[in-house]
Amino acid sequence: MQRLHTRSTVQKWTARSLNVRGHQLRVLVVDDTTTAADALAAYLSIEDVGCRVAYGGHEAINTAISWDPHVILMDISMPECNGFDASLAVRRNPRTAHIAIVAHTSLDEAEVRRHLSDAEFDGYYQKGQSLDRLLDLIKTFVH
Template sequence: MPLSKDIHLPYQPWTDRRVTVDGDRLRVLVVNDNDDAAVAMATYLSVDEIEARAVFRGVQAIATGRTWAPHIIFMDISMPECNGFEAARALRSDPSTGAVAIVAHTALDEAEVRRHVSGSEFDGYVHKGWPLERLVALLWRFAA
């Protein structure tokens, strides 16, 4: 059953960034230090026109972002060693990953995330526990 792209969303993208898929499958990187949650979400997303991978640390997100070139990254914030803010800043500052859409996917509330953003690290926000079908609809908003 195809995942819906046409669901009303209470969360809207923070930016007007769009990623070009060019006939490929949409590549989504899931970053979460809860390994089981990351794998479960990547597995759910890996259907139809989406190819998803899971990594478990901010440093892995940076490395995978550079080598795999995802279109969209769902980034946990509270991770050890390199948190989601640091990883997003590193990805934004690298010419090879600067155009990727990055969505904060966290238990922190949206206002808290916005307080810690220093620039354009994130293109959107999704609270953990949000229904996956709505998360899918949000990610398709970034696809051109």
């Protein structure tokens, strides 16, 4: 029997919704590739999104606690503290549990889902896809 495989590149996984009325949308971009993180943050800033960048998992956890972003775009494959571990830490902290976290990775969706241990992520975006689609995904979390 042949198995049909559809490739999802942008997907909202939860019904999480954040109230940002009266505030600028805040997004934390997490990636150990500094040029990629900086470029994505620059694009989002042009789209009137408040951005900060963290260049690793530990920095992402600390920035989430101190800055309180609405959404985190979390790379997965990072040294020392990968995106799964960083997302779990953010999710388990009462001060940051409300933040929407999107797996922002080159891994395919099935691979990400295979490694989940809890509800670490609220959505998925495969790197290399349209940034307009990423912005649309981010906006699905806010009202």
